[in-house]
Amino acid sequence: MAIALVGLPGAGKSAVGRRLGARLDLPFVDTDHVIEQRIGCSIRDYFEREGEIAFRDLEQAAIADLAAQPHGVLATGGGAVLREANRQQLRDHFHVIYLRSSPEDLFRRLRHDVKRPLLQVADPLGRLRELHDARDPLYRETAHEVVDTGRPSIAMLVNIIVMQLELAGIVAAGTPPEEPSD
Numbered sequence: 001m002a003i004a005l006v007g008l009p010g011a012g013k014s015a016v017g018r019r020l021g022a023r024l025d026l027p028f029v030d031t032d033h034v035i036e037q038r039i040g041c042s043i044r045d046y047f048e049r050e051g052e053i054a055f056r057d058l059e060q061a062a063i064a065d066l067a068a069q070p071h072g073v074l075a076t077g078g079g080a081v082l083r084e085a086n087r088q089q090l091r092d093h094f095h096v097i098y099l100r101s102s103p104e105d106l107f108r109r110l111r112h113d114v115k116r117p118l119l120q121v122a123d124p125l126g127r128l129r130e131l132h133d134a135r136d137p138l139y140r141e142t143a144h145e146v147v148d149t150g151r152p153s154i155a156m157l158v159n160i161i162v163m164q165l166e167l168a169g170i171v172a173a174g175t176p177p178e179e180p181s182d
């Protein structure tokens, strides 16, 4: 079974994905982590040094590799849906869930974050609004289902996703629920 999470930076793809993998007893992979292992430095440093297009090429290669043997829970980077080839690979080989969030909620979560290169600007909330407008249709086009992340905690989101996967017959019913620890 292969599940991929898409959504804007801060939507919870990495945090929810890790806990979802543990809950379903499936391996968890983060494309950003795969890329960092390959380049031997942080994505922020790579972005600054080599530019966005070089990063997108690495991201496309990582997604193609992971889609060749789809298994487990995959957290993508927020820009993975920008390329048509990635959208197709994800849609064809994974059950894709769009973690939808408002720019305002994301801003609250990421205000003090320094790791996300696209948000190191004077007006990060404005940038998040632009990213949301440009990408929301692409996330929707790629995803098989949409989960709203505005109010639920990470633990609740894991429970909501498992319930939806059970209802859709993608995982067997009866996985014990996540403890609400946050």
Ligand SMILES: Nc1ncnc2c1ncn2[C@@H]1O[C@H](COP(=O)(O)OP(=O)(O)O)[C@@H](O)[C@H]1O
Pocket (backbone or CB within 6 Å): 007, 008, 009, 010, 011, 012, 013, 014, 015, 016, 075, 078, 109, 149, 151, 152, 153, 154, 157
């Ligand atoms: N639903 C949520 N409620 C509270 N905090 C969250 C939620 N989703 C994510 N976070 C927090 O927001 C930050 C960004 O989450 P992360 O998983 O790295 O996002 P992404 O991988 O989508 O960019 C992390 O500190 C994470 O713990």
Ligand SMILES: O=C(O)C1=C[C@@H](OP(=O)(O)O)[C@@H](O)[C@H](O)C1
Pocket (backbone or CB within 6 Å): 007, 008, 009, 010, 013, 014, 032, 043, 076, 077, 078, 079, 080, 115, 116, 117, 118
């Ligand atoms: O939105 C984007 O274009 C990006 C999101 C990041 O991942 P997260 O969505 O996990 O922050 C990372 O892939 C890179 O900085 C580019």
Ligand SMILES: [Mg+2]
Pocket (backbone or CB within 6 Å): 013, 014, 015, 030, 032, 075, 076, 077
């Ligand atoms: Mg992430």
